[in-house]
Amino acid sequence: METTHLQTDAAFTPAERDAVYKCIFNRRDVRGQFLPDPIPNEVLVRILRAAHSAPSVGFMQPWDFIVISDAAVKQKVRDAFQAAHTEAAEMFDDDRQQTYRKLKLEGILEAPVGICVTCDRSRNGPVVIGRTHQPEMDLYSAVCAVQNLWLAARAENIGVGWVSIVRPYDLRNALGIPATIHPIAYLCVGYVSNFFQKPELETAGWLPRTPLGDVLWCDQWHGRAGSEPLLEHLGR
């Protein structure tokens, strides 16, 4: 390819690199700290453009983005959450159920904006480069768009919470999504009073953070040969 196709001035300085890590490490799943402040359209477009710049299998870009600001629509999504939430609570044993019921798990009504990211599995025809042997790659592409959006929002000092306690059928109904389209994520989006230092489920004692060394292997599943130099750096 010609050199005009190459990125120029795109090397990262240490300061730029650190900003990216700051974003990755300070991103949180936000449920309860949303402020009513509106998100300016130019900011909303920036984070949507970040989502749209996600990698996609065979460049199929299978996503759509529905931006929800209508209170009646949000209420339908909130009702759908409530139905699923009640059902989910029953699945935990007594002790955990007590804790579960105390957790704040969504900010659908409080967040000024909801964004639903979907996946159209038929986009650009039946044969997609890179999807033949892993048909779920299109869904994964849409998830990459979610993560891009989440990080861009954090860099805009905007919080995002992913609501997955909802039946896809109910979410489709609330948003008029056809049965052929897969809802991937319903995201609550808005400025926040603060971000927590740690994931709320970690702070609440629900589950601890797994040490990275417990899930890091060399050359083979559960392989440890040759891993010492790498593991040595984990403490730092």
Added chain:
Amino acid sequence: METTHLQTDAAFTPAERDAVYKCIFNRRDVRGQFLPDPIPNEVLVRILRAAHSAPSVGFMQPWDFIVISDAAVKQKVRDAFQAAHTEAAEMFDDDRQQTYRKLKLEGILEAPVGICVTCDRSRNGPVVIGRTHQPEMDLYSAVCAVQNLWLAARAENIGVGWVSIVRPYDLRNALGIPATIHPIAYLCVGYVSNFFQKPELETAGWLPRTPLGDVLWCDQWHGRAGSEPLLEHLGR
């Protein structure tokens, strides 16, 4: 919660925000520009830590990371790619097949390191917060880890290429992954001679970039009411 749980000094400056966007917009799927330069272990640990900081449903952290540097293991993965690639090529009609065969789609042997990200769907027990009504959420969490790793690598001026042209069964065999564990991504990772400005499939004329306005809706699927102020910002 107590205020000690709150992030301090974690607001993003415009320069930090711009660094995050630079990362998101300049990330590429790299197939052919890998250099043999080794990745220092401290850098490798940083990008793995970024992956490990991804959001996960119910904080289940379902991922493992296998770091591959052994040439014989890489060769097995390359063989698995080749088998799938040959099969996939047959699926395109004549014209597309010509183009397809010319595309460079992986850098498994050239990249100094491979990283396989997996998902253990049974981790932390059968009931996971947020997965009851959307059982695929654990797979999506592992995909978020992939995207974090990809962006962190870009901020380290390191290229990443996701190889999905491989049968999961073959990838499991090459890496000794049990049948109960889902391989999510095999990533080729290394310093590169350059990054392309655009996705290679876009430059090759395989598919065009979809205009963001074509996939952006308000309040309902394909809803346009109230979308003018948002769409107005897209041209800028």
